[in-house]
Amino acid sequence: MEIFATFDDSVFLEARDKVSVTLCSYNAKLCEPEWFCENTALNTDDPLEKQKVYKFRGDLAVRQGDHQKALDAYSSCQEWIADNNLTIRRDVLEGMARCCTKLGQRDRALDFADLLSKDASNTCHLTSLLLLKVSIYQHFGAVGSKMSALQQLCSLLPFNPWHWYNLGQMCLQLLESGRTTGSCSPERCESSEEQNDGGTEEQQQEAAELNDSRIWLKACVCFIRTRLLLRILRQQQSSFVLQRTESTLQMTDEVLQRLSPKETTLQALTEVVSEDLIPEKMREDCQDGDSLASVCVQSFRERWWNKVLQTGVLQTDGLQTRTQC
Structure with missing residues (x-):
């Protein structure tokens, strides 16, 4: 077998003389600082320029802490965004949701989040959406909803230690604050009508899990999973990241x-949460496209929580009092 049998003969031919191309002169546009704040900035018929002006005005207002002004600018920007410019549209919708959150407009903030969810087509989109929801729910004290969003993040990115750590921190805060099932309803800020209806089945299930023993167990699971993942990651880290x-x-x-779980409990939980920590699986595990629809609280419950409950540790070691924390 000839070594060079797979090479084309043209590879060994002399390079042809390249034809030089004369570039036209280009004058770069010079802009003064905060040029978009001038009234004359909108004296144009170009939709793209108007979009830029309103977008920059909104971003600047957010930086200055004027969220109402930012919301107005983003609203004006929406009118000039091209239909195919999904990146800017998503950026503006997220900005509007965060502004509404700061202004205390919970329903509007969630409406903008719902609009973002309709265009979520990959892991990055859904991750940004869930992080946005976490910030909204935290601002308005919706404990159960925040926990649901964090659990979805753990289902979407099961090998990200920081989402597990944040979920564990939330469980720890619930234990330390002495919350119980009654004060930790999933939708604490929902309307009275929704509360009278009892919420959805998923919300009722989540409420049943918000008691001290189960929160204690879930905190143990999250911190054990965090520790396992961080130990794997630190093998390839250095500098401030490793610190x-x-x-x-x-x-x-x-x-x-x-939290002081028994040694048998610690070992049982470690075995459950480390089942998928295989290098090959960690590289191949990717959730995009159609599989995004399966990322929900139920998938977290089936993938992690039910397995934990099957170990029986809740009955043997889960009746911890919150004073131990």
């Missing part, structure tokens, strides 16, 4: 000591 990992690992160990 952050080491610091978080130390805090995770301290939290687990405060």
